[in-house]
Amino acid sequence: xxxxxxxxxxxxxxxxxxxxxxxxxxxxxxxxxxxxxxxxxxxxxxxxxxxxxxxxxxxxxxxxxxxxxxxxxxxxxxxxxxxxxxxxxxxxxxxxxxxxxxxxxxxxxxxxxxxxxxxxxxxxxxxxxxxxxxxxxxxxxxxxxxxxxxxxxxxxxxxxxxxxxxxxxxxxxxxxxxxxxxxxxxxxxxxxxxxxxxxxxxxxxxxxxxxxxxxxxxxxxxxxxxxxxxxxxxxxxxxxxxxxxxxxxxxxxxxxxxxxxxxxxxxxxxxxxxxxxxxxxxxxxxxxxxxxxxx
Numbered sequence: 092x093x094x095x096x097x098x099x100x101x102x103x104x105x106x107x108x109x110x111x112x113x114x115x116x117x118x119x120x121x122x123x124x125x126x127x128x129x130x131x132x133x134x135x136x137x138x139x140x141x142x143x144x145x146x147x148x149x150x151x152x153x154x155x156x157x158x159x160x161x162x163x164x165x166x167x168x169x170x171x172x173x174x175x176x177x178x179x180x181x182x183x184x185x186x187x188x189x190x191x192x193x194x195x196x197x198x199x200x201x202x203x204x205x206x207x208x209x210x211x212x213x214x215x216x217x218x219x220x221x222x223x224x225x226x227x228x229x230x231x232x233x234x235x236x237x238x239x240x241x242x243x244x245x246x247x248x249x250x251x252x253x254x255x256x257x258x259x260x261x262x263x264x265x266x267x268x269x270x271x272x273x274x275x276x277x278x279x280x281x282x283x284x285x286x287x288x289x290x291x292x293x294x295x296x297x298x299x300x301x302x303x304x305x306x307x308x309x310x311x312x313x314x315x316x317x318x319x320x321x322x323x324x325x326x327x328x329x330x331x332x333x334x335x336x337x338x339x340x341x342x343x344x345x346x347x348x349x350x351x352x353x354x355x356x357x358x359x360x361x362x363x364x365x366x367x368x369x370x371x372x373x374x375x376x377x378x379x380x381x382x383x384x385x386x
Contacts, residue, residue, distance in 0.1 A: 094226030099348040100341060101224075105233040105302065107340020108240035109135065110359075112295035113317025114324065114332030115247065116288035122264040122327050123284035126187045130171065130195035132314030133202075134289045137164050138296030139305030140202060143211040153216075160297060161290050167198075168289030172282050195310060202307035210304035236298045243291060244333055251329075260284060264327075312356065319359040323366050325373030334374060338362075 113131055120128045141163050145156035175190050215232035222229045251257035262270045263280045271277055296305060317332075320339050324331020339359050347355040366373060 095348070097225055097227035099344045101227060101229050101233060102348075103341030103344030104337060105236050105340070106299075106343065107337040108236045109295045109299050109313070109336075110316050110320045110340050111240055111333045111336025112243060112291050113313055114320035114336050115243070115329055116292045117318055117321040118327050118329055118332050119247075119288040119291065120284050121321075123260050124176075124281050125184070126176070126191070127184075127318070128285075128288065129188060129191045129314050129318070130198060130310070131288065131292055131317055132310035132312065133195050133198040134164055134168070134292030135296040135299075135313050136202060136305060136307065136310045137167065137198070138293030139300035140206050140211055140296075140307070141293075142297045142300060143213050143305065144206075146213050147211075157297060161293055164289045164293035165286045168285040169282060172285040176281070176285070177278070195314065199308060199310055206307055208307065210306045212300055212304040215301040216298075230302060232298075232301045236302065239294060239298045240333075243294060244329070247291070247329060256280075256283070316359045319363045321373075323362055323373055325375040328373065328375040331373055331375040 113135060116131045116134065117128060120126055120131075138160055141160045142156055145151045145159050146153065149156075151159070171194055175194055176187070179186065179190070215230070216235045217231050219231055222231065222234070249257075251261060259270070259275045260280045260283065262273075262275060263277050267277045270280075299305075316339060317336070320335035321327075321332045323335035323338060324333070339362060342362070343355040343358045346358050
C-alpha cells in the first residue's frame, strides 16, 4: 500500500512541478500588468516541441538546443507583447484576456501546421536505471523535473528580491505612474515580464517532454491547470503558485490512481470553483486589492 501511494505521490509531484511553473508564469505577467495571459500553456508546448526540433531533428548538442529553445520562446513572447498587448492603449481586462486567448489559438494552429498531430519526445537528460524507493519506481527524469522547478523558484526569488530589475518590476506592479516618475521604463518592464514568463514555461516544457511527450494541443489544458494553481495559491503570489501546482498535481495523481483516470482533469476545475466560492483570495492572498506580490 505504501509503495502504491509513493508511486502516485511522485507522479503527482512531477506533473505538479509543471503546473507550478505555469502558475508562476501567470503571476509574473499579472504582477507587472494585471493581465491574465491564457496563452501561457502554449509556451510550455513550444518549449517541448522546439527542444525536440533542435535535438532530434537538427541533431544539435543538448546545451545548444536548450539555449536556442529559450531564445526562440523569448522572441515569440516579445512578438506577442509588441504586436498584441502594447498597441492596446486602453487597459480593459476582458479585452486583454480575449487577446491572449486569440494568441493561444493562433499559436496552436501554427504548431499543428509545423509539427502535425503526432506526439514528440526525446531522450531523458541522464541515462540510467529508475530509482527504487520503498518499492516505488521513480524515473531519473522525474527528479530532473522536480529539481529544475525548485531551481527556477530560487532564481525567481533572488531575481525579484535581490536585483534592481526585479525590484523595478515589483515597483511597476505597485504603482506604474510612480514607477515612471522615478525613471523606470514601465513599457520595458512589461515586455520583460512576458519574456520571463515565457522562459519559465519553456523550461517546464523542456523538462517534462521526455516523460509525458509533447503535442501541439496540450497548451490550453496546461494553461487551465496552471491558472488554477495560481488562483489556489493566491493570484500574484509566487509561493502560492508553487503550493497550488504541487497540490493540484498530487490530487490529480491520487484521483487517477484510486478513483478513475477519467476524473483527473476535473480536479483542477473543482478546486478552482471551491476557491472562488469560499476563498477568492487564495491560500496566501490577503485581499484582492493587494498589488505588491512576494515570492
